[in-house]
Amino acid sequence: MIEFKLQGEFITMIQLLKAAGLVQTGGEAQLMVTEGKVKYNGEVDLRKRLKLRVGDIITFNSQKIQVV
Numbered sequence: 001m002i003e004f005k006l007q008g009e010f011i012t013m014i015q016l017l018k019a020a021g022l023v024q025t026g027g028e029a030q031l032m033v034t035e036g037k038v039k040y041n042g043e044v045d046l047r048k049r050l051k052l053r054v055g056d057i058i059t060f061n062s063q064k065i066q067v068v
Helices: 013-019 026-034
Strands: 002-004 038-040 057-060 063-067
Touching: 013 026, 013 038, 013 057
Parallel strands: 002 063
Antiparallel strands: 038 057, 057 063
């Protein structure tokens, strides 16, 4: 599991995917989210601008990211 240290109150879903190095571009991140390939706390979520906060877990391509 990747632990992502949050700087500030929140980070958006597409920003997190880029910052964690799981996608190359914001466009690629948006595509992955809209295609339903990203899970937010165990459920598919199609919101690209979803605000992630401490304690949230994102799953993408068998990788888990926990926001700490």
